[in-house]
Amino acid sequence: MIIISACLCGINCKYNGGNNLRKDIKDLFDQGKAVLVCPENLGELPTPRSAREIVGGTGKDVLEGRARVISAEGKDSTKEFLEGAEKTLEIAKKVGAKVAILKAKSPSCGCGWIYDGTFSGKLIKGNGVTAELLSKKGIKVYNEDNFKEEEWGEL
Template sequence: MILVSACLCGINCRYDGGNSLNKDILRLFKEGKVIPVCPEQLGGLETPREPHEILQGTGETVLDGKDKVASVKEKDSTENFVKGAYETLKIAQSCDAKAAILKAKSPSCGVGVIYDGSFTGNKKHGNGVTAELLIKNGIKVYTEENFNDKNF
């Protein structure tokens, strides 16, 4: 089984109340090959919600307790992001997921590149909190920008 960011299946769970529908991922969902998850909702955040970014580091530094995830209005939501990451990991483990396709650049789901914490659209190298935790637990993580649906 494969985990996938719920927003990529057309589920309105993005911070702005919308989705990021990807037709190839929706097809995988309709074929029963993926399980949609939204780590931010699993962590207790509402939809819609203020935009959030990892302030200085990456998902790794957040998981290590050395950094925070905060909203554009400086609300500390680190606990929600960490809780959502662990809830997502529980789901992955319960369905024996070996891979995940997550939303690019997200503070939860980004892989390789995330927003830099300045809320200006600038990016930096790193993973989101959930992506980092899944990778540390042996799950192969892709984004909608780099997965190859032929492999699934």
């Protein structure tokens, strides 16, 4: 089973109320191979919501208490992001997920690159909070641009 960011399958849970539909990824869900999650909604953040970025590091730093997830207006949402990551991990464990396809650049789902916390569009190397937690727990994390089904093996 695969965990997929719900926005990639057309669910309007993106911070601005929209989605990031990718038909090739939605096909995996339609084939019954995936479960959809939105860590930010699981952390009880509303849709729509203000954009958020990790300030002071990456998802790894948030998990270790050295960085915070802050909105453009300065509201701290670290607690909600940690809660959403934990709930996503619980779902992944329940369904036996070995793979996740998460939304690139997101402060929760970003895999490989995330925004730098200045709300300027600049990227830094690192993962979002949920991507980091899943990866740390042995789940192979991809984003919508680098997933490769042939690498997954038996799901």
